[in-house]
Amino acid sequence: MSRDVAVIGAGMIDFGELFEQSIDDMAEAAYLNALADVDHGIEPDEIDAGWFGTIDIAGDASSGLGAAHPTGQFGIPMTRVENACATGSTAFRSAVEAVRGGSADVALVLGAEKMRDSAAGLIEGAALDQVWRGRGVTMPAFFGLRATRHMHEFGTTREQIAKVSVKNHENGSKYPHAHYRFTCTVDEVADSPTVTYPLNLYDCCPVTDGAAATIVASSDVAESYSDDPIWVRGGGLSTDSLLRGDDAALVGFPATEQAAAQAYEQAGIGPDDVDVAEVHDCFTITELVTYEDLGFCAKGEGGELIDEGAVELDGETPVNPSGGLLAKGHPIGATGVAQVNEIYEQLRGEAGEVQVDDPEWGLQHNIGIGRNATGSVSCVNVLSRER
Amino acid sequence: MHEPPHWRDRAQNERLEAQECGDCGYVSFPERREICKRCGARPDWTDVQLQPRGTVQSYVVQNRLPDEFETPLPLGVIDLPQEGDGEPARVYGLFTETDPDEVSVGMTVEADLRELFDVSGLPVHSFKFKRPRGDRL
Numbered sequence: 001m002s003r004d005v006a007v008i009g010a011g012m013i014d015f016g017e018l019f020e021q022s023i024d025d026m027a028e029a030a031y032l033n034a035l036a037d038v039d040h041g042i043e044p045d046e047i048d049a050g051w052f053g054t055i056d057i058a059g060d061a062s063s064g065l066g067a068a069h070p071t072g073q074f075g076i077p078m079t080r081v082e083n084a085c086a087t088g089s090t091a092f093r094s095a096v097e098a099v100r101g102g103s104a105d106v107a108l109v110l111g112a113e114k115m116r117d118s119a120a121g122l123i124e125g126a127a128l129d130q131v132w133r134g135r136g137v138t139m140p141a142f143f144g145l146r147a148t149r150h151m152h153e154f155g156t157t158r159e160q161i162a163k164v165s166v167k168n169h170e171n172g173s174k175y176p177h178a179h180y181r182f183t184c185t186v187d188e189v190a191d192s193p194t195v196t197y198p199l200n201l202y203d204c205c206p207v208t209d210g211a212a213a214t215i216v217a218s219s220d221v222a223e224s225y226s227d228d229p230i231w232v233r234g235g236g237l238s239t240d241s242l243l244r245g246d247d248a249a250l251v252g253f254p255a256t257e258q259a260a261a262q263a264y265e266q267a268g269i270g271p272d273d274v275d276v277a278e279v280h281d282c283f284t285i286t287e288l289v290t291y292e293d294l295g296f297c298a299k300g301e302g303g304e305l306i307d308e309g310a311v312e313l314d315g316e317t318p319v320n321p322s323g324g325l326l327a328k329g330h331p332i333g334a335t336g337v338a339q340v341n342e343i344y345e346q347l348r349g350e351a352g353e354v355q356v357d358d359p360e361w362g363l364q365h366n367i368g369i370g371r372n373a374t375g376s377v378s379c380v381n382v383l384s385r386e387r
Numbered sequence: 388m389h390e391p392p393h394w395r396d397r398a399q400n401e402r403l404e405a406q407e408c409g410d411c412g413y414v415s416f417p418e419r420r421e422i423c424k425r426c427g428a429r430p431d432w433t434d435v436q437l438q439p440r441g442t443v444q445s446y447v448v449q450n451r452l453p454d455e456f457e458t459p460l461p462l463g464v465i466d467l468p469q470e471g472d473g474e475p476a477r478v479y480g481l482f483t484e485t486d487p488d489e490v491s492v493g494m495t496v497e498a499d500l501r502e503l504f505d506v507s508g509l510p511v512h513s514f515k516f517k518r519p520r521g522d523r524l
Contacts, residue, residue, distance in 0.1 A: 135479040135503075135513075141447045141462055149445035152492040197448035197459075197487070242464070244425045245413060245477050250445055250464065374479075 004219035004387055005099045006229035008106075009038035010341035015179045015210035015329040017116050023054075023061050026211035027112040028070040030334075034108075034213035039227045042215065048104035049077040053091030053111035054333035055084070058118040067110045077104075084368025085282065086237075087111065088212070088336025089379035093235045095216050096381075105218050106225075111337035112211035115330075137373035140196035140204060140283060147198045147285035149250045153300070156288070158198065160303035162189035164284040165202045165326055167312060172323020174353035177338070179208045179329035189284075203284040208329025212338035219387065230344045233361075234269075234382035236262030241375040251300075253367050255378035256293035260365070263380040264295075267361075271295030274317055274382075275359030276346045278339035280367045281324040290365060291319070294380075313356060321346065321354040339364040340381060347385050360385050400513040401500060403437040405469065405476050414469060416476035437476055439498040440519060441467040444477070448487040455504055456481075461490045465516060467498070483515040495519060 011033025013026055021029075035042055052067035060066075064078030083090035088111035095107040150156045166186055172178040184202055192201040222229040236259035242249045248257075264270055271294055279294065281287035288302040296317050297305040305311060311319040322328050322342045325335060343362035345351045364381045398404045399417035406415050411426035414435060422429055446463040449456070461482040466475040482490065483501060498514035505511060 136449070136452070136456060136460070136462055136481045137479055138449060138452065140451075141449055144447035145445045145462075145464055148447060149492065152445070194448075194450050196450060199447075241424065243418075243477060245474065 002100045005096045005216055005232045006222040007214055007344045008217045008222055008226040008229050009034045009215035010344045011037050012177055012212035012338050012341055013210060014177050015208050015331060018209040019116060023112050023114040024070040027110055030211035030213040031071045031110060034215050038215060038225050040225050042225055047073060047106050047108050049098060050108035050110060051091040051095045052080045053088040053337060054113055055082050055087055058114040084370040084377050085332055086336060086366035086368040086377050086379040087333045089364060089366045089381060092214060092337060092340050092381060093237060093379060096232050096235060099216055099218050105221050107216050109214040109337055111334035113331035113333040114209055115207045116209050140199050142369050142373045143283040143286050144196045144199045146251055146289055153251055156303040158190055159186050160306055161284045161288060162186045163306045164281060164287045165189045168281060168320050168324040168326040171313060171321050171354055172327020175323045178323045178327045179206055180327045199283055205282050205325040205330040208331050210329060210331035210334045212334045212341055214337055214340050228348050230347045231384050231387045233384045234263040234267030236260060236380045239375060239377045243374050252289040252293045253376050253378060255376045256290060256367055259378040259380040260294050263382045267382040269361060273361050274363045275361050276356045277319045277363040278322060278342050279319055279365040281320060281326050282330055313354060318356045321351060321356055336366045343383050347383060405435050405437050406432040407435045407473055412474050414474050414476040416478060435469040437467040437469055440495055441465040443492055443494045443496055445492060446490050459487050461485055461487045463516060465496060480514060480516040482517060484517045
């Protein structure tokens with residue numbers, strides 16, 4: 001008989017260009033913030049196991065040791081997880097599954113990435129690594145290919161795509177942990193320098209350092225730690241490759257559809273039940289196609305959904321109240337963990353200026369690219385106020 | 388980076404040789420596997436020859452790349468048909484000798500063997516795409 005699992009504590013640091021902080025500095029601060037967030041307090045020796053999410057882009061945090069050192073959590077199982085841009089959410093999922101299965105009562109999820117120590121490697125690695133798999137395909141190219149095809153096939157406009165950036169920067173301007181706190185207009189997005197046609201600078205998330213930590217606990221103990229635990233009701237994880245020849249992969253991500261289907265089934269809900277979502281907006285187009293892949297609208301109607309305002313803070317399904325990756329930043333290993341924390345805060349009613357109206361169900365989503373820009377991996381987690 | 392990975396891939400890089408799944412018809416290119424990436428079966432594979440002329444499914448124009456690349460540089464997802472019946476292969480390809488403003492979804496392009504880049508001075512050859520000869524605007 002498996003047990004229910006809840007989030008009982010969440011902590012992160014202000015994301016940004018943190019030249020003065022090492023990955024250990026960031027991870028330690030996020031961890032201490034998560035411990036301090038637990039309503040009734042928690043002692044470090046009450047943590048049974050940990051999962052550390054990082055792609056180790058700066059080459060200074062390999063293995064579970066990358067989490068043991070900054071937390072002092074030696075002597076317990078500590079596992080490093082890498083799953084492209086779904087690294088943080090996969091680390092969270094791994095901790096949840098372990099607690100559900102009974103091998104831990106309380107588990108730590110820690111995500112961290114030192115992006116600014118390695119930014120040159122991102123584009124160069126993607127462009128040059130392997131003639132066969134990479135073929136000069138960078139991150140904005142991988143996602144931009146979906147934008148070109150989406151505009152061609154569904155008539156999606158430059159303005160509709162730009163609105164994702166406008167919305168997320170508006171939200172990010174109200175979110176204290178966000179890297180960028182400025183706002184922008186559709187014209188400013190459309191007129192910003194071209195990175196990879198059809199995507200401009202303000203269509204792209206920044207290069208950001210950050211860390212986030214989450215503490216999960218079994219239903220046997222959760223309520224002894226927390227007055228208001230947030231229950232993990234569903235999870236999904238899937239992979240796909242553009243090379244499999246599915247035309248759906250030209251205008252979206254089948255991996256997201258599959259991960260979402262798994263998560264919805266486990267939670268016993270559908271997309272209409274989601275009250276707030278933190279989704280992967282590494283680029284504007286990524287968020288727009290994700291509306292469709294998660295079932296918030298039909299395929300091809302993402303542009304209309306944002307025109308209607310349904311995804312705004314006061315809309316039917318607010319998406320990325322935190323400002324998303326576009327404003328908050330995308331320290332890869334930390335990203336998914338921070339999103340889980342933001343959903344936890346929303347469901348507890350603690351999201352401050354970006355609080356949405358009385359949500360019961362929240363969804364967290366990542367999409368990552370791997371195999372040198374041919375494959376995609378998606379992780380979806382569904383949380384609820386109700387056990 | 389080392390030379391052997393590129394040496395292993397020469398048949399695909401330089402001769403557009405692919406293989407077709409006997410169960411589901413999927414055309415695997417450039418990878419040559421025993422297990423089909425689409426249907427998961429371990430089928431009988433048939434060698435097939437891809438044609439150099441294909442169709443642009445989508446494209447981007449990259450403006451920010453390492454110094455080794457000339458920019459702005461169009462890049463596409465191209466479907467390359469095989470000789471005879473059967474499905475096309477879907478590949479990524481950089482463009483060459485192509486005005487970025489001329490690229491569109493649905494356009495016909497031709498694969499041309501070029502030096503893609505070099506590894507410590509040793510050239511790595513593969514295909515790039517351009518508008519077919521005799522079809523210039």
